[in-house]
C-alpha cells in the first residue's frame with residue numbers, strides 16, 4: 001500500500017516502470033517499509049538497502065592527478081603522408097597509411113593538481129589525452145598542452161606532485177612556498193616554469209590549446225627501421241590564453257568554464273579541430289645536439305626538425321554520461337599499436353607502469369572491459385575473472401575450456417611478428433643510478449623567454465614575482481639565481497620585483513646535485529651580465545601566436561563577460577611574434593564601480609588565493 005503522493009503524477013501506460021537492479025518493479029519509491037506509518041523500519045527492506053548502499057558507493061577514487069577533466073569523442077583523419085612523403089616510409093601503423101582514413105577517438109582534457117570539482121582556469125598544465133580506437137587495437141597518446149615537463153626521471157613524480165598539492169597538515173591550498181621549495185631544487189623544471197607561469201599556463205579553453213605527446217616515442221616501418229618521434233596538436237581556432245586576472249574573474253562565478261565551453265560548442269555544431277604534426281629524428285643518441293633528445297624537459301628545435309603534418313582530429317560528440325565516459329575512461333602511455341613503439345625516455349618508462357597500475361586500483365582490474373576503454377578490435381585473451389568481470393575474452397571458435405597457451409586443444413595461438421623482433425640501436429651500459437649527461441637546464445628556458453610575445457613575458461614576470469613573493473627568502477634567492485642563469489632580463493626583472501639583485505645571489509654555489517657545463521660556469525661567473533642569448537633563426541615549439549582573451553567581472557551579473565576576436569583560420573606560424581599587451585578592447589561593463597580591474601602584475605597565484 002502506498003500513499004497518494006507517491007502516485008503523482010499519474011502515469012500513462014506508455015511510461016516505463018521503475019525497477020531495481022534485479023529487475024523487480026518498484027511499487028513505492030517514496031516510503032521505506034516500516035511497521036506502521038511511523039516506523040520502526042525493517043531490515044528486510046531490500047529495495048531501500050540496495051538503493052542507499054549503491055548510492056554510498058557512487059564515487060570511485062578520483063584520479064590522483066588530472067582529476068578535473070572533460071571527455072569528448074570524434075575522429076582522426078589521416079593524410080596518408082608525413083609532410084610530403086608517404087608515411088609508410090617511417091611507420092607501418094595502419095591508422096596513418098591511407099589518405100582520408102578515419103579512426104574513432106576519445107579525448108580527455110584536464111587540469112593536473114586540483115580535485116574533481118576544482119576550477120578549470122587554475123594555473124596548471126592541461127592534460128591532452130587521446131585514445132585512438134584503431135583496427136589494431138587502442139593507441140593512447142597521453143600528453144599535455146605545454147610540450148615539456150618539470151622533471152625527467154619518473155622516480156621524482158610523487159615528490160613533484162606532493163609539492164603541488166595542498167599542505168598535508170593544513171590542506172588549505174596549493175602553497176607557492178612548497179611548490180617553489182621543490183622547483184628551486186630541481187633546475188630541470190625551469191623550462192616548464194617559464195611556460196606554466198606565462199599565459200600559456202591558463203588556456204582560455206580546451207578548444208584553443210595546443211597538445212603534445214611530450215615524451216619521445218618511436219615509429220617503426222615495414223622493414224623494422226626506427227625513427228624517434230614527437231607529436232604536436234595545433235588547434236584550428238589558434239591558441240588563446242588568459243592572465244591570472246582574467247582567470248580570477250571567471251572562477252569568481254564559474255569553476256567548470258572549459259567543460260561548458262567544449263560541450264556547448266559541440267552542441268552548436270562548432271566542432272573543435274586540431275591538426276597533428278610530428279617531428280622525426282634518427283634513432284640514436286645525437287651527440288651533436290647540446291641536449292638529449294629523450295629529455296622531456298626539452299623541445300626539439302623546429303628549424304632543424306621541422307613539423308610534418310600527418311592528419312587532423314575533429315571532436316563532434318559529448319559524453320552521454322559523464323561518469324561512464326569521463327570518470328571511467330583510462331589512458332596509458334603503454335597503449336601502442338603495431339608501427340609505434342617506446343623510446344628509452346626514463347619518464348616514459350616510469351609512466352607506462354604507473355597508468356595501468358593506478359587504473360586497476362581506481363576503476364578496477366577489469367577496467368578494459370568497460371565500453372569506453374574496450375578496443376574496437378576483437379579481444380581474445382586468457383585473462384579471466386577478477387572483480388566486476390563483465391565477459392570472457394573468447395575468440396570465435398575458441399575452445400572455452402582452454403584458458404592457457406600453448407595448447408593443441410583449440411586454444412589461442414601467438415600472432416606472427418610483422419618483421420624481425422630486434423630493432424633500434426644496440427644499447428650497452430652498466431647498472432647505475434645516474435642523471436643524463438647533457439642536462440642543459442637553462443638554455444631553452446632562456447630562449448623561451450626571449451621568443452615569447454611581449455605580453456607573455458610581462459605576464460610571466462608578474463606571475464613569478466607574485467608567487468615567489470609568498471616564498472621564504474632562500475627559495476626566492478635560489479629561483480632568481482636560476483632565472484639569471486637562464487636569461488639576464490628574466491632574472492633581473494623578477495629579482496627587481498622581489499628586491500633581489502645579482503650581487504645578492506652571485507655567491508650561491510650550484511646545487512649539490514648539479515654539474516654545470518663549461519658554458520654554464522662562464523654564465524655563473526658573469527651572473528646578470530651575460531647579455532641576451534642568440535635566438536636568431538631559432539624556431540621553438542609554442543612560439544605560435546597567443547591571443548589574450550580579456551575577461552572582466554561584473555558583480556551585477558552572474559556570468560563573466562568574455563570578449564575575443566575570432567580568427568577565421570589558424571594564424572600563420574612564426575617564431576618571433578610580438579604583440580601588444582591586449583589584442584582586443586576590454587569588455588565594457590555597464591556598472592563601472594563594481595568591475596574587478598586589477599593589472600596582471602597583481603594577479604594572484606594560485607588564482608583565487
Ligand code: HEM
Nearest residue numbers: 063066108127128129143144149154157214350351354358
Ligand atoms: C613519471 C611521470 C608521470 C607519472 C608517474 C604519471 C602518472 C599519472 C597518473 C597516476 C595519472 C592518473 C591516471 C588515472 O587515474 O587514470 C596520470 C594522469 C595523466 N597524466 Fe601523468 N604521469 C606522469 C607524467 C606525465 C606527463 C609528462 C604528462 C604529459 C605529457 C602526463 C599526462 C597525463 C594526463 C593527460 C593524464 C590524465 C589522463 C586522463 O585524462 O585520464 N603525465 N598520470
